[in-house]
Amino acid sequence: MGDETTIAAVFEPLIRAALGPASSVRFEFWDGSAIEPGGTCTGTMRVRSQDALSHLVWAPGELGLARAFVSGTVDLDGDIFAILRSLQSTASDDARLGLGAAWKAIGAARELGALTRRPPPPPEEARPRRGRRHSRGRDAAAISHHYDVGNDFYRLVLGPSMTYSCARFVGPDDDGHGGADGTVTLADAQAAKHDLVCRKLGLAERPGMRLLDVGCGWGSMAMHAASVYDARVVGVTISGAQAQLARRRVDEAGLGAKVEIRLSDYRELGGEEFDAISSIGMFEHVGTKRAAEYFDTLRALLPPGGRLLNHAISSPGGSTMTGRSFIGRYVFPDGELIDVGEVVLAMQRAGFEVRDVEALREHYALTLRRWVANLEGDWDRAVALSSAGRARIWRLYMAASALGFEDGGLGIHQVLGVVPDARGWVGMPGTRRVWG
Incomplete structure (x- = not known):
């Protein structure tokens, strides 16, 4: 590459071919050169060093770009939602890069040293797991990777509710079935979600019921059920950090006699x-091959009339978070999203009568946007509590997920199942009205 040629000039044909002229993202390179957007600029992608190119050369596609972002050799400056939306909407599946431009880009990458040195993955990347997928040991390792990153870090992101699942934004003038505007606090929205789950499970109908909260997190659902509906709750988690803090929160709330x-x-x-039984935000870790075992296990814990509320992210057709994806490598190792239709079928096969399915995807988009705002609003502290790489991972995955819920690529459903008795009795209310 000659001295007079900038990095932007070499790579502009590649970027234009991949994103088209409508891209609103500005690309800036470490030599100070830049590729300007075709229209109004929504933000800047800063390529800070040749190591970014090395990540892409040695792991082409999503994983290489993720490694560059997590390592800090690529930055996104500006509204991350707008940047990601622009990149998503302008990328062309059938883009074609001319042979000459491609060879020029490859030659430039070689001259810059991107082809000769393979950079190590950032330390936040999950390493390959041992054992069968979704065995107890491997599940414990995957859960630890995601949840045992620091309770204080999660408190900063999630806010005082310490609830890591979709909230339900219901305002004072809302009819109970739609999202509300930004006047509803995140803590109130999480309490509204917990209350909806409790009412669907019938806790309001008979105080003192015994509730199992599977994947109890930091104990927020268990505490709500115990304090509001006098439930006796057992919460289970395989995250040591979660269990430690959940027990302390329960004791501080004076609920030790009701919550274990x-x-x-x-x-x-x-x-x-x-x-x-409530299972909120845990089913994503179960996997398709273990779904039948999961529902059979929970069914065996319930008597006739017992209810299960399964609250989980879904994907049309289902999807597995592989080790070649950003989410699978950095966020949810071994995670799987199961089509809600398959969830309903699996519950029925286990002996549940499915009585209600409710979609909440717009609410999860709002929830994620609030979490991103919390993270960005106290960025330096988030980095100090975890690492720069970990904070970057959470910013990227939560923003991208919010867009997925907004455009329907991701869904989230509460599926309510009941165990009928020999006569078919299930003890359910006649309509949803009692749930609000």
Whole structure:
């Protein structure tokens, strides 16, 4: 590459071919050169060093770009939602790069040293797991990778509710079935979600019911059920950090006599019986091959009339978070999103009568936008509590997920199942009205 040629000039044909002239993202390179957007600029992608190119050369596609972003050799400056939306909407599946431009880009990458040195992946990247996929040991390692990154970090992102699942934004003038504007606090929206789950499970109908909360997180759902509906709750998690803080929160709230937090796998609960079961944001870690075992296990814990509320992210047709994807490598190792139709079928096969399915995807988009705002609003502290790479991962994955919920690529559903008795009795209310 000659001294008079800028990096932007060499790579502009590649970027134009991939994104088209309508892209609103500005690209700036470490030599100070830049590729200007075709219209109004929504933000800037800063390529800070040749290591960014090396990541892309050695791991082409999503994983290489993720490594560059997590390592800090690529930055996104500006409204991350607008930047990601622009990149998504202008990228062309059938883009074709001319042979001459491609060879020129490859030659420039070679001259810059991007082809000769393979950079190591950032330390935040999950390493390959040992054991069978979704075995207890491998699940424990995957859960630890995602959840044991620091309770204080999660408190900063999630806010005082410490609830890591879709909230429900219901305003004072809302009819109870739609999203509300920004006047509803995140804490109130999370409490509204917990309350909806409690009412669907019938906790308001009979105080003192015994509830199992599978994947209890930091205990927020268990505490709500105990304090508002006088439920006796067992919460289980396989994250040591979560269990430690959940127990402390329960004690500080004076709920120790009603709430028990166990560091335990749901598959270790045989022989116990509960009146109702909530599973909120945990099913994504179960996997398609274990779904039948999961529902059979929970079914065996319930008597006739017992209810299960399964609250989980879904994807049309289902999707597996592979090790070649950003989400699979950095965020949810071994995670799987199961089509809601398959969830309903699996619950029915396990002996549940499915009585209600509610979609909340717009609410999750709002929830994620609030989490991103919390993270960006206290960025330096977030980095200090975890690492620069970890904070970058959470910013990117939450922003991208919000867009997925907004455009329907991702969904989230609450599926309510009931165990009928021999006569078919399930003890359900006649309409949804009692749930609000």
